[in-house]
Amino acid sequence: MTRNQIHSIFLSALxxxxxxxxxxxxxxxxxxxxxxxxxxxxxYLMDHDAEIALAxxxxxxxxxxxxxxxxxxxHGYETAVEGKNGWVCWVGRGWMAMFDHPEFxxxxxxxxxxxxxxxxxxxLPYAYKRTELLLxxxxxxxxxAAIKAAIDKKELPPLEPGAVDYMMSxxxxxxxxxxxxxxxxxxxxxxxxxxxxxxxxxxxxxxxVNYWYISAEAYPQLESFPPLSVFLIGVDKWSDGTPAxxx
Amino acid sequence: MxxxxxxxxxxxxxALLVVLGTAYLGTANQAMAxxxxxxxxxxxxxxxxLMTDQGAEIALAxxxxxxxxxREAEVLVxxxxxxxxxxxGKNGFVCIVERSWTSAADADFWSPKVRTPICYNAAAxxxxxxxxxxxxxxxxxxxxxxxxxxTIAAAVDKKELPAMEPGAMCYMMSKQGYGGDxxxxxxxxxxxxxxxxxxxxxxxxxxxxPILAMSDEHEHPTEHLTMFSIAVQRWSDGTENR
Numbered sequence: 001m002t003r004n005q006i007h008s009i010f011l012s013a014l015x016x017x018x019x020x021x022x023x024x025x026x027x028x029x030x031x032x033x034x035x036x037x038x039x040x041x042x043x044y045l046m047d048h049d050a051e052i053a054l055a056x057x058x059x060x061x062x063x064x065x066x067x068x069x070x071x072x073x074x075h076g077y078e079t080a081v082e083g084k085n086g087w088v089c090w091v092g093r094g095w096m097a098m099f100d101h102p103e104f105x106x107x108x109x110x111x112x113x114x115x116x117x118x119x120x121x122x123x124l125p126y127a128y129k130r131t132e133l134l135l136x137x138x139x140x141x142x143x144x145a146a147i148k149a150a151i152d153k154k155e156l157p158p159l160e161p162g163a164v165d166y167m168m169s170x171x172x173x174x175x176x177x178x179x180x181x182x183x184x185x186x187x188x189x190x191x192x193x194x195x196x197x198x199x200x201x202x203x204x205x206x207x208x209v210n211y212w213y214i215s216a217e218a219y220p221q222l223e224s225f226p227p228l229s230v231f232l233i234g235v236d237k238w239s240d241g242t243p244a245x246x247x
Numbered sequence: 248m249x250x251x252x253x254x255x256x257x258x259x260x261x262a263l264l265v266v267l268g269t270a271y272l273g274t275a276n277q278a279m280a281x282x283x284x285x286x287x288x289x290x291x292x293x294x295x296x297l298m299t300d301q302g303a304e305i306a307l308a309x310x311x312x313x314x315x316x317x318r319e320a321e322v323l324v325x326x327x328x329x330x331x332x333x334x335x336g337k338n339g340f341v342c343i344v345e346r347s348w349t350s351a352a353d354a355d356f357w358s359p360k361v362r363t364p365i366c367y368n369a370a371a372x373x374x375x376x377x378x379x380x381x382x383x384x385x386x387x388x389x390x391x392x393x394x395x396x397x398t399i400a401a402a403v404d405k406k407e408l409p410a411m412e413p414g415a416m417c418y419m420m421s422k423q424g425y426g427g428d429x430x431x432x433x434x435x436x437x438x439x440x441x442x443x444x445x446x447x448x449x450x451x452x453x454x455x456x457p458i459l460a461m462s463d464e465h466e467h468p469t470e471h472l473t474m475f476s477i478a479v480q481r482w483s484d485g486t487e488n489r
Contacts, residue, residue: 060455087450116448161413162441164449168457185457185477189414196368196414198340203313205420205437205479233437235457236480246480246487 034176035094035105041074041135043107044093052080055089059114059166060239064089067114076132086117088124095134096127098210099144100218103175112169119163123188125156144221151226159228163188168239183244184234192227199231207232286428287347287357293387295359296346297325305333308342311364312418313483317342320366329384339369341376347427348386348395349379355427356392364421371415375440378408378470400468411472415440420483435488436478444473451475 046054051071056064068083070090077090092111094103103109115124129150133143150156165186167174172181194200194208211228213219238244298304304324309317321336323343330343343365347355350363367376378399385395402408420435443464446452451460462473481487 059450060453062453062455063450085447114450116450118448162444162448166450191414195338196370197416198312198316198366198368198418201313201315203315203481203483203485205435205481233477234480235477237455237457239455241455 033102035103035107038105038134039107045072045074046091046110048080051091054110054112054169054171055091055114056112057169057171057239058089058112059087059168060241063087063166064114064239068120072131075135077128086120087114088120089114090124090127092127093131095130098213099140099222100214106176108173108176110171110173112167112172114166116162116164116166118160119165119188122157122160123163123165129156140219141221144219148221148225158226159188159190166239168235168237170238170240170242179245182234183236183238184232187231187233189229189231190227191229194229194231197231205233285354285356287355287359290357290386291359293327297327298344298362301333304344307362307364307421307423308344309364309366310421310423310483311342312340312366312420313485316340316418317366317483321372323380325383328387330380339372340366341372342366343376343379344424345379346383348392349382351427352429354429358427360425361427362423362425364419364424366418368414368416370412371417371440374409374412374415375417375472378403381408396468400470403470410442411440418483420479420481422482422484422486434478435480435482436476439475439477441473441475443471446473446475449475 048071052069055069055071056067058064059067063085064087066083066085067081067087067089068079069081070077070088071080072091072093090113092109092113094101094106094109096111097104097109126147129147130143133146138146147156165188167186168183170181170183174181188211189196191197191208193210194206197206197208198204199206199208208229208231211230212222212225216223236244236246298307301324305322308322308324309320311317312320316338317340319336319338320334320340320342321332322334323330323341324333325331325344325346345361345363345365347358347361350365351358351361355361381402382395382399385398390398399408403410416437416439418437419433420437422435424433425431426433443462445464446460446462449458449460450456451458458475458477460473460475463469464471464473479488
């Protein structure tokens with residue numbers, strides 16, 4: 001797997017990549033939007049047990065075995081398994097990407113995540129809100145406005161320090177690009193860009209993107225959101241311990 | 248004794264232990280257990296810790312991170328009384344070649360051969376680095392290891408040394424450097440610093456986890472410090488670690 005492919009994966013998974021923005025500035029302006037609208041909701045749903053298994057595969061069993069698991073229904077995420085260690089595993093769909101991401105409505109995306117307790121408390125509520133509103137048929141501008149209102153009213157929490165997300169599943173489908181997948185860890189930081197960690201620079205092992213948008217051009221109202229960046233670090237093994245392709 | 252040793256390791260040679268994973272860690276521990284007589288029982292003449300070629304020390308310090316980061320970083324070099332600024336930086340990062348008393352296992356605490364290149368980001372430069380600079384000052388002033396540990400811990404408690412800033416981290420991706428006789432060379436890795444955080448919060452040290460961590464929370468003296476480490480696949484020059 002080449003580094004460019006990894007970049008594509010990262011960008012396309014609920015994730016990232018300012019590096020890609022630099023090298024492929026067409027993402028937000030590309031007239032070819034392969035998924036311009038939401039597909040029928042059935043295309044985003046999964047077999048219940050298969051979704052639980054995929055969600056758990058995001059992290060080593062030592063973590064996910066005792067984690068809560070949430071699964072997607074027609075109206076939003078629901079708890080399928082009550083956990084004991086504070087972690088929450090789930091399968092993200094395309095709409096957890098930035099609002100202007102070209103694969104936002106890609107029904108093939110299955111991004112397995114296991115969130116640590118700080119992330120479960122402070123990142124997951126945003127995913128719930130976004131998902132419920134989109135599944136209820138609200139437009140992206142409506143969803144953005146609702147999330148902003150909830151932030152302003154403190155109905156959505158501020159990011160907690162130390163929010164970490166394992167994405168080490170061999171079974172994820174993160175993007176149509178490249179090999180579609182790659183094991184990595186994600187770290188959420190209240191930063192406006194990746195400079196604080198030296199991300200996105202030549203030979204840096206850290207990639208970073210804005211959580212909300214690739215370019216604020218399509219939805220400039222997102223610029224008023226609290227700064228939130230996602231930092232990615234690739235790892236060399238899948239959650240089952242088998243080696244991953246070199247990045 | 249055992250607990251004290253673990254604590255001391257946690258504080259002063261964390262980079263070594265955390266990064267190496269169980270295979271290296273086992274080797275290191277075994278080496279320490281067997282070597283009841285350390286080859287470095289006391290401080291060597293100070294000249295042995297210094298690098299006579301300042302340009303070489305700057306280059307080694309910078310090799311801790313990709314050149315895209317370190318070329319605009321501040322660089323510190325070791326003088327007879329402590330670290331001094333050799334180059335002013337512009338991006339908030341600080342690169343340094345740390346010596347044994349901050350970056351090696353106990354068996355190598357006084358080893359004059361240890362050279363540990365690190366590039367701290369701004370948050371770590373503000374919060375973690377002052378502890379290591381202070382430790383160096385104390386060591387060079389003739390304090391013992393135990394006295395230094397106590398002094399640093401007390402300064403942390405009194406808030407004379409700061410708590411970890413959010414987002415504090417460092418790069419340790421140099422192909423060069425020398426970790427000590429216990430573990431000579433480390434794989435490229437990143438480290439993240441937190442004040443007293445349970446390693447389990449990150450899923451660290453669990454089977455299959457790519458994150459290693461160590462906390463000195465239950466040790467005495469304590470710096471209330473938790474360090475996480477994640478190995479990366481390439482050296483700072485972009486070549487693959489095989």
